Amino acid sequence: MKARLAASVAPLLLFTGCAGHQQSAIDPAGPQAEHIGMLWWVFFSVLGIIFIAVMAFTLLSLMRGDREIEQEPHEAKEKKLTRIVAGVTIGTVVTLFLLLVSSIVTGKAVSELSQKNGMVIEVTGNQWWWYVRYQNDDPTKIVVTANEIHIPVGRPVMIRGTSNDVIHSFWVPNLHGKRDLIPSRVTTEWIQADKPGIYRGQCAEFCGLQHALMALWVIAEPQNKFNAWMKEQLEPAADPTDPDKERGQQVFLNNACVFCHAIRGTTAAAEIGPDLTHFGSRRSIAAGTLPNTKGNLGGWISDPQGVKPGNHMATIAVNPNELEPLLNYIESLK
C-alpha cells in the first residue's frame, strides 16, 4: 500500500520541477506562451477531472457487482440506463465542444499580438544549427550570428523562418508554440518576452542524426542592454592582441575553417557554417551541445564527430602546437 501511494505521488512531484524552467511551455514568459499555457491547464484540469470520474465509476461498478442491479425490475433498469447514456453522451459532446472553442479562442489570441514597434529576425534552420540574421533597412546594421537570439523585453519580434536543407521546427516553449521552417518557403511567427531571462529552444521536427542536439538560446534583456549587445555585434572581430593569438588567426585562415566560417574583419567570409565573428560572446558550442569553454572548444575542433556524430563540421588534422593558439584566438572573439 505504501509503495503504491509513493508511486502515485511521485509523478505529481515531477510537476513541481516545471516551475522556473528554461524550457517549459507551462512557465510562460510572453503573451502567446501565456495563452498556450492557459489552454494547457484548461485541458489538463478538464481531462483530469473526467479521468478521475471515469476511474471512480469503474471502481464503483466493480465493487458493486451485479446483485443490486438485478433486484430492480427490468423496465425501471432500462429507463435508468437510457437516461444515463443519453446524459453522458450530451455531456461528452458539450465538453468536447467547449474544449474546441477554448482552443480556437487561444489560436486567435496567439495570432493577435500587437505588431507595433516590431523587429524582424531571420532564422534559417540547418543540419544541425540555427543561422540568425537581424534585418535592418540600413545594410550596415545587419547582425549575423548563430544559435543565440537576443531580444529586447516587451518588444514584439517577428521570426521569419526558412531552412537550407530539410524541414526543421523553431520552438521556444517559454515564448510561443512551434513553427516549421521549410526549405524554399518563409514561415513567420511573432514572439514577445515580457520577463528578462534566458530561454532554451529546440528543433521540434525530426531533421536527421543530430536532431536532438539542435538547440538555441533566446536571451531576453532590457532595451538598453540589448542595444549594447547589438552595438558590439556590429563591430568587426577583435584583432589579435598578442603574437600567440596572431598565430591562431593564421592557423584559422590557413586551414579548412575558412571554407565554411566567417570572421568579419578577416578574409574568412564563408556562410556555410556559423558566423564566428563574436563567437567568444556566445553561451554554447555546436547549437547548445556544449557550454562555450576553451576545453570544450578544443574537443570540438579536434574531434567534432566524436562530440556530435554525423554533423557537417569537417574533421581536420590540426597540429597540437597550433591548436592552443587557435583556441586562444577564437575564444578572444568576444
Added chain:
Amino acid sequence: MACLRSIERGCCVRTVWCIFGLVLLTSCQREHRDIRPSPTQLALFGDAARESPLRPGGPVLPQAVVTNPYTGSAYDIAEGQRLYEWYNCSGCHFKGGGGIGPPLIKTDWIYGGEPENLFDTIVKGRPNGMPSWGGRIPAYQIWQIIAFIRSMNGMQPTSATASRGDTIETNPQNLVNRTSGATK
C-alpha cells in the same frame, strides 16, 4: 484426439511465423557509415597517378592499385555531392557540364579520370585555374568528392547514388542512366 491435433497444428503455424520473423531480423543490417573518419595526412599517388601510358626505358612495373574507400557508399556519395557545392566546385565545373572549368562528365580526361588521378588533380591543382586543395581539406572529403564525381559519370552503382540532387536541378547520374537505358 482431433482437438489435440488442431492444437498441435496451431503450434506449428506459430513456430513457422516465429522463425519467419527471426529471419526478417537478419535483413536489418544497414549500410555502414564511416562518420568519424581520421583526418589522415595527404598522400600523393606518384606512380599510381600517371597521366600518360607511355614510359621511357625498361620494363613497365605493375601499377599500384589505389581504390577509393568510398566507392559504392551511398552516404559518402551524398556527402561528396554536398561538398561539391560547399567547396564551390560547381562555381567552375557547374553541375558537371563545365563552364569556367572543364566538364566533369566525360571520358577523355586531360589528367586522367581514375580515382587516383582525380585525387592528385584536386590535391595538386592544375594549370590554368584549378586550385590546389592539398592541406586545405581533409583527405576523406576529397575521396567523398571523387566518389560523387565518379557517380556523375555513371561509375557508381545506381543503388548508391542519390535519386535527386540537393537542389531542384536533376542529378546528372540520373540523366546518364536514363539515356543509356533508352539507347540499349
